[in-house]
Structure formats: C-alpha cells, structure tokens
Amino acid sequence: MSESLKVSIDGMTCGHCVASVTEEISSIEGVEKVDVNLNAGGISTATITSSKPIDETAVGEAVAEAGYTLVSNNG
Template sequence: MSHTTTFRVDGMTCGHCVSSVTEELTALPGVEDVQVELVTGGASPVTVTSQGPLDDAAVSAAVAEAGYAVTPPRSLL
C-alpha cells in the first residue's frame, strides 16, 4: 500500500532546483514518486509517494544534499 507525505521546501527558484530535490528524494529507499509544485520565492509543496512512511531525518538530509531545506511545520514561510 502506498503512503503519501507532503512537506514544503524553501529556496527553490527554477526547474533545475526541482530536478535536484526530486533526484535526491527518489534515491531514498521505498520512494515511488516525487511531485513538486514550484513556488518561486516561497516554500514549494513537495509530495512523495512511497511504499511506507518515510523517516523525517532522511527526507531532511536528502533535501539538504540537494542544497535546500525543509520548511518547519507551522512555519509562516
């Protein structure tokens, strides 16, 4: 059964940014699909479909490896 997780990523401004984040997240074990809604100058929603729940630390590390940061929950960004 697939599991869907949505979070926000700060700092993405273009298609290359989206590609970098998508590549890093897709490399995580169990990830089946990554969809990014680019919000230039804001926090972009990222939806990850995986085989099970994802580890928050692993997601944050993958996004950081791409050069960006996950927006903390309840952030005004």
C-alpha cells in the same frame, strides 16, 4: 499500500531546483514518486509517495543535500 508525505521546502527558484530535489528524495529507499509544486522565491511543496513508511529525517537530509531547506512536514 502506499504512504504519502507532503513537505514544504524553501529556496527553490527554477526547474533545476525541482530536478535536484526530486533526484535526492527519489534515492530514499521505497520512494516511488515525488511531485514538486514550485513556488519560485517562496515556499514550494513536495508530495512524496512511498511503498514503505517514509523516513522524515532522510527526507530532510535529501532536501539539504540538494541545497535547500525543509521548512515543515505537512502530513
């Protein structure tokens, strides 16, 4: 059974930002899909689907590694 998590991310402005965040989050064990809704210059959202429980700390670290800020976990 898949698990999903929606998070808010600050600082993304373009398609390259989306690609960077998607790549970093996708490297987390169990992650099957990452859908990013870009709100350039505002707060973007990412919905993460995983075959395993999602490690929220790892998501925050992945977003930071991509150069952006995890604002909140929206469940």
